[in-house]
Amino acid sequence: MSTEPTPLASSDDPPYTIEAVSKDKERDKLGPAEAIVSDVIGRLIEFWGFKRNMGRIWAVLYLSPDPLSAEELRKFLHLSTGAVSMTLSELLRWGVVRKVWVQGERKDFFAAEVQLWRMISRVFNEREKAEISFAIDAFEEAIQHLDAQARSGDSVVAKRAELQRERVKQLLEFAKLGKKVLDMLLSTAKVDAEPLARFLLRVSRSG
Amino acid sequence: MSTEPTPLASSDDPPYTIEAVSKDKERDKLGPAEAIVSDVIGRLIEFWGFKRNMGRIWAVLYLSPDPLSAEELRKFLHLSTGAVSMTLSELLRWGVVRKVWVQGERKDFFAAEVQLWRMISRVFNEREKAEISFAIDAFEEAIQHLDAQARSGDSVVAKRAELQRERVKQLLEFAKLGKKVLDMLLSTAKVDAEPLARFLLRVSRSG
DNA sequence: CAATAGTTTCAGAAACTTTTGAAAGTTTCG
DNA sequence: CGAAACTTTCAAAAGTTTCTGAAACTATTG
Secondary structure, eight states: OOOOSOOSOOSSSOSOOTGGGSSGGGOOSOOHHHHHHHHHHHHHHHHTTSOHHHHHHHHHHHTOSSOEEHHHHHHHHTOOHHHHHHHHHHHHHTTSEEEEOOTTOOSOEEEEOOOHHHHHHHHIIIIIHHHHHHHHHHHHHHHHHHHHHHTSSOHHHHHHHHHHHHHHHHHHHHHHHHHHHHHHHHHHHHHOSSHHHHHHHHHHHHO | OOOOSOOSOOSSSOSOOTGGGTSGGGOOSOOHHHHHHHHHHHHHHHHTTSOHHHHHHHHHHHTOSSOEEHHHHHHHHTOOHHHHHHHHHHHHHTTSEEEEOOTTOOSOEEEEOOOHHHHHHHHIIIIIHHHHHHHHHHHHHHHHHHHHHHTSSOHHHHHHHHHHHHHHHHHHHHHHHHHHHHHHHHHHHHHOSSHHHHHHHHHHHHO
């Protein structure tokens, strides 16, 4: 599988030996907790429609006390240089990872955005909102067509169009509702540092 | 692309001619509105991590005044028999499409679940909750590991473990919050017919 | 400015997902 | 029961996404 040097730790044996990590920078394996978390975040993120490696890289950075270089990420996660580079630039584009300048170092270092809510709201804003707006426009267009059909001379056609119009309206209402929720969450998020929590607590008290 | 009989309508020309659909059962093309809606639902659903054809089939059924047979769906959407069969059984498993017995007909007919909220809450319940519960368990496991490390003799290891513990805790809190919201939405949904709407309207008034 | 360090790109490979359609399996009916 | 109608299955094909690694590129340093 890999021809890396002797492991310092694997998820089976006790976490670390004292001497094994005394020089922290020599590590080339994730600890068990890091492995678990990067795996689960990878899955979650994949489920969410992103690449698994985006989640894994983000998670490793999120758990790192210091910014990491592309090379370190490559070692930790057994990825190719290309994959690390491409994935990092995607993460940078999404604004969930930042480049960090490290004194006296030539290479770039990367750190995770640690404000979870900020991160998620950014994704919601760009991705979900676009998708939902597109759907809303499409439903409205469909309703136009159905209105035309409803005026058709053929009563079979007209009748079907009327029923369909009702159903598409339902979809439209639903989509608009969804958009409203998103907007609401997003605007709350902008004002406040940990807004989701407060928002939800308030809601769940009243529900 | 296909060797089907002459089209009755395409999305360019005026919806339907009177005679073209006088025998409604002869239709083998979707009308423009149906085409738009099934396309957009297909995309939305794909974005959501399901197969595009699940969305398309559901949408066609949703817009159909009467239940449709597998064969009709095949014709409308230009799919193979196999694809229709497999996709329908998936939709049945998700409970978003039902088999309908039609008097005097030998074949099976299918109808869409029209309660949008009911549908979505079912999916949330099965899929999202499983995913989030898995994540929660994993984060808890990671915290165990980090606790062990924090007790390590090596102060470098212990210090890192403490920081990581904090961060994983954040993730855990976040995931728990998410689970709470889901539970809340789902329990609301069970009681009430159009609960999301009410729920959200209440929230958006107070927000 | 040449050598070195580091990063990005991209064509092909690998992995994964979805679809096809023919064959096997069921059910219904005379 | 046997034929016809209909449905499901499944191996192979097609399609899609992601990853690799070498080459091209850029920036830094002696």
